[in-house]
Amino acid sequence: MPRTKKAPMEFSGIEEVPPYVPKKSEKYMSKRMAEYFKNILLAWKKELIEENDRTVEHMQDEATNIPDPNDRATRETEFSFELRERDRDRKLRDKIDLCLQKIDEGTYGYCDTCGEEIGLPRLQARPTAVLCVDCKNLEEIVEKQRGT
């Protein structure tokens, strides 16, 4: 069965962030531009960490207070779902950390595979993108062929 592709996870605050408007002579990934994305990534990471803390707390509360074994089983299923979600968040956090590291190194915004500029619009839509559109599409085709 083909695995359905998960919707890309979005930073919920992204819509409140005004789009980046480069100055006329501004170079791609100027200090100001890098700083702009750094702030988005940091805010996103904070959000994920807070979300994670809330879930852990909530799970601890619930786990100590379920007398009925059937309810407990239901809760355990829910827990494992939540844990999977957390696992996904953790991976996303790793990705964000990687991007933050790239910003510090000055490689953020350039494709991991071909070294081309990923481009402002794409980064704006997906601040964790590390591949340009072409390489990303190619990667997806290869993944599809592998059946993963």
Ligand SMILES: [Zn+2]
């Ligand atoms: Zn590329």
